[in-house]
Amino acid sequence: MVCASNRPAPGLGLECADCDIKGLSICESLDQGDFELLERIGRTVSYPAKATLSEQGRDASFVSNITSGALRLSKLLPDGRRQVVGFALPGDFLGLSMETTHMFTADALTPVKLCQFSRQGFSDLIDRKPRLMRAVLNMAAHELTMAQDQMVVLGRRTAEEKIACFLIGMRGRYGRIHGPSVHVPLPMTRLDIGDYLGLTVETVSRMMTRMAREKTIVIVPDGVRLLEVARLEQLAEM
Incomplete structure (x- = not known):
């Protein structure tokens, strides 16, 4: 849940043509004409530093692509301890698993801007665009490799x-x-x-x-x- 003082700025329409990180994100896989489809299901939202964008275990109605700023991703363990699982930067995508609830809590370390898409709308778009599906799979594989590397860092x-x-x-x-x-x-x-x-x-x-x-x-x-x-x-x- 986002506190009242930390609510996102009102959502605006996407401006894919002017996006600075388009070449760093999964959007790179789309053809020029496909961005119109993306713009129909998305909006641009901004959060101030220290805002909580999403909380572990709560409903995940949206997936997001970070266009500026930095996030801390953390997981609360059953005994109350916190484990930071990563830091998200421009070009990173939140919600690759397409789960119905958030797996982690996401907090803004700086002012953050995201392209936010409805989870169902993005899922439908993936079904229609094989290149976008491959990009999502490639990013998921990259995250898995990073997680494996992190296990080595933590343990050895x-x-x-x-x-x-x-x-x-x-x-x-x-x-x-x-x-x-x-x-x-x-x-x-x-x-x-x-x-x-x-x-x-x-x-x-x-x-x-x-x-x-x-x-x-x-x-x-x-x-x-x-x-x-x-x-x-x-x-x-x-």
Whole structure:
């Protein structure tokens, strides 16, 4: 449920022709004429930072494509603990499983804009467009690979290797959107990073401070700057 102060801005019609991330999302699989079909079932919505877009276990009437901003995806365990399962960035799609209820809670880390589609309308469109179906399957396979990699990170990596994997991974994801850079935005908190990597917030802070002291990274207000990319890549591959 979204609090009254965090409700999305009124939905607007899609403007697919002017979309900056069209080439990064499943929309890339559509022909020019297909976007009219997409626009009929979709709308653009915006949320402020800290808004809850969806809650685990609640009805999922819509699926969404993120066009700007960043989200934290988390799951509440039966004993009340929180597990952060990922961070969604522009080009990512929410609702690939097409389940009737939300599997995770999605919170906005920054102001967020999404293309939102009715779940049933999008399902019908997939049935009519085989290329869109393949794109959805490819994205689902990619998410499965990322989940498998995350299992290795959680189970077999040292704290230093976990942080290195995270930073290199985020660099690659932002690089896909904006182009290669040594600057890595980190809109999430260190507690979020710890909950994602299976580390305490104290361990995350200690490891990042050590990396900064060793001049592997520089901590900047909105994230980090990677000074020793090769060293971080080596740690991430170990």
